[in-house]
Amino acid sequence: MADVALRKVVKRYDDVEAVRGIDLDIADHEFIVLVGPSGCGKSTTLRMIAGLEDISDGDIMIGGDVVNDVPPKDRDIAMVFQNYALYPHMTVAENMSFGLRLKHYPKAEIKARVTEAARLLDITDLIDRKPKQLSGGQRQRVAMGRAIVRNPKVFLFDEPLSNLDAKLRVQMRIEIKKVHQKVRTTTVYVTHDQVEAMTLADRVVVMNKGKIEQIGTPNELYHKPATRFVAGFIGSPAMNFIPCRLEDVGGTLQIRLTDRIAFALPPARAARYNALPRTEKLLLGIRPEHLTESHAHHGPGVESFDTVLDVTEPMGMETLVYFGLDGTPVCGRVDPNAGATDGAPMRLAMDLNNMHLLNEATGVVL
Amino acid sequence: MSSVTIDKAAPTRTVKYGSMSRDRKWALRWSYFFLTLFAIFSLLPPIYMLVTSLKSSAEISAATNPWWVFHPTLENYIGLLTSNQFLRFFWNSALVSIFVVTITMLISVPAAFALARMRFWGSATLATGVFLTYLIPDSLLFIPLFKVFALFGDWTGIQLINRWYVLLFIYPTLTVPFCTWIMIGYFASIPKELDEAAIIDGASWFQTLTRIFIPVALPGLIAATIFAFTVSWAQFLYPLVFTTSTDQLVLPVGIITTLIKGDVFNWGQIMTGALLGAAPPLIIYAFLMDYYIAGLTAGATKG
Numbered sequence: 001m002a003d004v005a006l007r008k009v010v011k012r013y014d015d016v017e018a019v020r021g022i023d024l025d026i027a028d029h030e031f032i033v034l035v036g037p038s039g040c041g042k043s044t045t046l047r048m049i050a051g052l053e054d055i056s057d058g059d060i061m062i063g064g065d066v067v068n069d070v071p072p073k074d075r076d077i078a079m080v081f082q083n084y085a086l087y088p089h090m091t092v093a094e095n096m097s098f099g100l101r102l103k104h105y106p107k108a109e110i111k112a113r114v115t116e117a118a119r120l121l122d123i124t125d126l127i128d129r130k131p132k133q134l135s136g137g138q139r140q141r142v143a144m145g146r147a148i149v150r151n152p153k154v155f156l157f158d159e160p161l162s163n164l165d166a167k168l169r170v171q172m173r174i175e176i177k178k179v180h181q182k183v184r185t186t187t188v189y190v191t192h193d194q195v196e197a198m199t200l201a202d203r204v205v206v207m208n209k210g211k212i213e214q215i216g217t218p219n220e221l222y223h224k225p226a227t228r229f230v231a232g233f234i235g236s237p238a239m240n241f242i243p244c245r246l247e248d249v250g251g252t253l254q255i256r257l258t259d260r261i262a263f264a265l266p267p268a269r270a271a272r273y274n275a276l277p278r279t280e281k282l283l284l285g286i287r288p289e290h291l292t293e294s295h296a297h298h299g300p301g302v303e304s305f306d307t308v309l310d311v312t313e314p315m316g317m318e319t320l321v322y323f324g325l326d327g328t329p330v331c332g333r334v335d336p337n338a339g340a341t342d343g344a345p346m347r348l349a350m351d352l353n354n355m356h357l358l359n360e361a362t363g364v365v366l
Numbered sequence: 367m368s369s370v371t372i373d374k375a376a377p378t379r380t381v382k383y384g385s386m387s388r389d390r391k392w393a394l395r396w397s398y399f400f401l402t403l404f405a406i407f408s409l410l411p412p413i414y415m416l417v418t419s420l421k422s423s424a425e426i427s428a429a430t431n432p433w434w435v436f437h438p439t440l441e442n443y444i445g446l447l448t449s450n451q452f453l454r455f456f457w458n459s460a461l462v463s464i465f466v467v468t469i470t471m472l473i474s475v476p477a478a479f480a481l482a483r484m485r486f487w488g489s490a491t492l493a494t495g496v497f498l499t500y501l502i503p504d505s506l507l508f509i510p511l512f513k514v515f516a517l518f519g520d521w522t523g524i525q526l527i528n529r530w531y532v533l534l535f536i537y538p539t540l541t542v543p544f545c546t547w548i549m550i551g552y553f554a555s556i557p558k559e560l561d562e563a564a565i566i567d568g569a570s571w572f573q574t575l576t577r578i579f580i581p582v583a584l585p586g587l588i589a590a591t592i593f594a595f596t597v598s599w600a601q602f603l604y605p606l607v608f609t610t611s612t613d614q615l616v617l618p619v620g621i622i623t624t625l626i627k628g629d630v631f632n633w634g635q636i637m638t639g640a641l642l643g644a645a646p647p648l649i650i651y652a653f654l655m656d657y658y659i660a661g662l663t664a665g666a667t668k669g
Contacts, residue, residue, distance in 0.1 A: 085563040087578055088582055089584075099567035
């Protein structure tokens with residue numbers, strides 16, 4: 001077990017910078033998820049921690065030691081790959097014990113560790129099978145077993161669930177969380193799936209274009225995103241961004257969305273945004289769940305408006321409604337019994353207590 | 367309503383199925399026709415060899431039906447198998463082939479592993495270069511090679527020409543490039559994550575090769591082995607040029623030089639010798655056929 005630290009880590013391929021100066025501190029026992037779109041440098045970062053890629057600049061420390069030039073086998077890490085990377089000619093037990101056998105562990109200890117890991121992962125019955133006789137989920141368990149038996153300082157997961165079907169993915173996600181609760185090994189997990197990131201992580205690192213956009217707990221990222229990228233990336237359906245400007249009407253601060261629609265800001269928000277120049281081009285960030293059907297009575301800061309729905313998507317527990325505000329597509333989530341129908345007018349309510357205001361040019365959340 | 371739909375749909379499907387199977391039937395007929403043609407074409411020479419090898423010299427020169435044996439005899443087989451000279455050729459061929467296969471594999475497999483996996487400056491060019499050397503025909507190379515060994519003999523006093531083991535230096539110029547090329551394709555089809563997993567598990571490059579790559583690429587390895595064996599067993603030009611004393615000859619050259627005396631062709635024994643010489647590769651093919659085919663086709667399906 002160990003902590004991991006990245007100090008101004010850079011990865012250059014010829015003249016392309018894949019990772020552009022990353023600082024990250026991962027505490028002992030922590031489960032960190034690196035998330036971002038493809039090409040954001042998350043896998044490269046993981047592979048640099050593993051030692052599979054050289055780092056162009058900066059330092060990587062595992063357990064306080066700089067490991068920049070330490071080969072992978074001496075870093076005491078274990079990695080789980082997207083395509084499992086099981087050795088096809090070995091049985092499950094041989095796959096799991098390969099690393100221990102290379103290090104000449106006593107046979108009894110190898111057997112004990114493999115048995116224990118197999119029990120933990122519920123693959124005891126499969127121990128003598130070859131990988132091709134296993135299903136995708138079973139293979140992924142074996143790959144995790146191979147990591148666990150080594151009892152390494154750090155687990156590295158590279159999109160381990162991407163090859164599984166949706167149902168199995170949810171199941172394995174829970175398995176991984178359970179395993180981490182039991183073995184408590186420091187874990188770095190890479191995924192492009194923000195749901196995986198939110199459900200698994202102690203802290204999520206959102207990456208974009210080779211840089212860290214924001215680090216935080218899942219709730220922090222969801223409720224207090226720092227940038228437009230994070231706000232739009234975390235959450236599904238994604239947050240709406242509606243062009244708007246601030247204006248003063250009779251001593252109260254208003255946010256104007258269209259010629260027709262303007263709302264008075266709740267006092268807390270008004271105080272926060274009052275110093276902003278009124279001419280600045282802004283974006284209102286509002287999550288679909290804060291755009292619901294209007295009720296006769298609603299709390300302070302919730303404002304109603306009329307619109308015409310373009311499309312509705314019944315999801316069962318809720319209905320997603322899509323409409324336009326001056327050409328900007330907007331998504332809301334309403335009660336399935338609220339009577340939302342395609343092409344019909346509807347009165348919706350916007351919860352401004354949960355709004356975000358962004359600078360349109362810089363993408364920074366204000 | 368729904369029953370009507372079913373009634374309509376059912377015959378349409380049968381007709382369609384029928385036409386497909388008719389297509390298939392014709393395709394099968396044609397393929398059997400051409401396969402039979404090909405089988406006759408390729409089996410006629412060995413059958414002729416077999417027929418001739420069972421005849422006495424008198425019957426061969428007699429004007430009877432050449433495709434039939436009227437007085438079968440094993441005298442050619444007995445003659446060859448009791449001749450020390452012929453057994454010597456066989457032994458030389460076996461030694462050369464076994465050593466060449468071993469040398470080839472010891473060079474090709476690590477070379478292919480390095481070229482397929484260790485990215486180093488010029489590795490891609492080198493891989494292509496290795497293959498290009500295979501394209502140079504031996505009829506172009508034997509004179510310069512002869513010169514090389516002659517000069518080597520002059521300078522060092524070690525005479526390699528007219529020794530069977532000179533072939534151990536020459537045959538690999540044919541087998542190593544091709545086998546390396548086959549193995550590069552094989553190793554390249556192994557997912558990159560597999561060696562990364564091995565490296566993280568603590569394996570060295572050498573352990574990755576011996577414990578992961580070689581077992582996983584075994585069909586390719588067998589294909590390469592068979593190729594190297596066939597090439598060295600059947601090679602004719604090089605041994606003809608480089609060996610002359612009868613005790614240094616390998617089988618193909620030995621048969622020609624000892625069984626043709628001037629303009630007298632000992633056809634019975636030539637055919638027998640050729641048949642016996644073709645036996646070892648045949649036996650090896652028969653046993654490793656499945657592996658060999660898997661070896662040749664695996665690269666194609668994996669892209």
